[in-house]
Amino acid sequence: MEERLYNFSAGPAVMPVSVLKKAQEELLCLPGVGASILEISHRSKPFDDIINSAESNIRQLLSVPENYKVLFLQGGALTQFAMIPMNIIGGRNESADYIVSGTWSKKAASEAKTQGKVNIIWDGKEGGFRRKPKAGEYTTSADAAYCYTALNETIEGVQWKELPNVDKPLVADASSEIFSRPIDVSKFGVLYACAQKNAGPAGVTVIIIREDWLERSPDTLPSMFSYKKLAAANSMLNTPPCFSIYMVKLVTDWLLNDIGGLEKMAAINEEKAALLYAAIDESNGFYTGHADKEYRSVMNVPFRLPTPELDKQFQDEAKEVGLMTLGGHRSVGGLRASIYNAMPREGVVKLRDFMLEFAKKNG
């Protein structure tokens, strides 16, 4: 095997090595099946067992209440940006409230406008998307069916520490936060996450939706855009992304059996993030974090050096010592270390040590 580097990509992102090894081992032949997970029918018993295990793992990890459905859909978060308003407020005299706290919630609001009335009830753009709103800075609209938020803004590294307290069901993009800590699913109408950060590889999106909301899907929608029809078919109106779902099963097995659940995962993640933020805070201004301290993301740590040239030099030298994909999002530049569940503590320590050394040399 070639040498694996520490991969700080924001998504697709690092996966647990034990999960990759298991997938590799089984890639030619699922035990007892006679064919690969890439080849078996989605209507077969072996695949049924896989998708059911993935769902049951998710239910266990997040304590999903019984009145919620778990779906495995395609198209990523950007598809959900449209499907949510299409299904939830489509054809109704209702609107939707959006809290815009970064690139992804801004994009979600913009896509939602193709489907119905959208109220931006808070916009952090003026402040450079460095924080979430405080209580009292936003109020929901009387005719709003839901209040939308991105739990963690992957690009700006801004995260809710506690869920916003509103009098409407929340709808949230949990793409870069799911499975990183426990969450109270009962507060949500829809909670969803593309898999390629903490749940598996690209190609599947996990949607957790309150059952009574399925009745909101207009009957006129094409089948593949209707939560109601997708849920009635257990995500299998047609062939689902079988391999990606299989990987979600393996990743959630790992969370349950190797890590021991989300309380433990959260503690590990907090400690990893604290290492990097300490390196930033103790650098006498050599490193500047993007987010305001109380909204700092535990998953994505965007930061800058004194000049763009140093940003680049940092990235290049880091790559040489096995720390890859530290560039910030192409829309904002700078640097970003994404330290999802599967990033080992050693990788974070190595990056922290590199930061200290680089600051000493170039500060």
Place this chain on the structure above:
Amino acid sequence: MEERLYNFSAGPAVMPVSVLKKAQEELLCLPGVGASILEISHRSKPFDDIINSAESNIRQLLSVPENYKVLFLQGGALTQFAMIPMNIIGGRNESADYIVSGTWSKKAASEAKTQGKVNIIWDGKEGGFRRKPKAGEYTTSADAAYCYTALNETIEGVQWKELPNVDKPLVADASSEIFSRPIDVSKFGVLYACAQKNAGPAGVTVIIIREDWLERSPDTLPSMFSYKKLAAANSMLNTPPCFSIYMVKLVTDWLLNDIGGLEKMAAINEEKAALLYAAIDESNGFYTGHADKEYRSVMNVPFRLPTPELDKQFQDEAKEVGLMTLGGHRSVGGLRASIYNAMPREGVVKLRDFMLEFAKKNG
């Protein structure tokens, strides 16, 4: 490695063993990259090389004219059933013609009705979906933007031998026929195929669309439903299904380098199919094929035995000798052998021999 069986599944379906082995070998680490294809950013150079190779392989295999775009989308054929009319006739005073020759084209027409005016210009239901229409049995509508057909009906095993000759651009579902033989792409406005039969694993759909048709996408569509926006972003408005695209690259590498192109693949496929149809035709009525002879599919061979009990016994005994997934589609029953590109000739011979022996014992 566990023993692999011969897998006659209609999709997801058998893949070339050499392709699976290559994917297995690289699953922990892509050569020179330091991370798995499951983990690398879709904006990275290594992934760019992969998606570009997949596209260039497809262009080479199908001689795709320069004025066509190749897209890699999610959601399978069922999503295209809606996206095609949504983009091509949506918001226009135009209709779409549908030739209904089996389960999948019927479903496509039904989904299209959610988006605009649909004319069923031929329906093979009365005849039990055993054939395609002959010239003169259908005429296109004056206001139709396209004429839709499924090149090969996977469930009924009914296939066009020559493309229908119409005065409108064709739009076709090539899911269970793509890469099985050469095809004249210039006759199509849109030619598309979900990958999980001849192109790769489930999770990606290949769309080949005439460039001037991109201008038809209404500007009001959500980004992920707009061919225009998806094409402008080279299929990467958001994270694409990276692993499935990587597998399409490997499968098309195999077609080009190991098989030697689609003329050769077609000859191999014809010969394989002839073996099974001969076993049916020479069984003195013990086996009955579904399709009329001149419309028999080279990819899917549905057949029946004299009784449903014998169908079941056949399937059970076949499984015991390593011939798996021979059941017909759940909507029609009977038996079906799907013998896609990657089904080795030995598998077909083994099935043929089993058929002969079973008929002798039970006929």
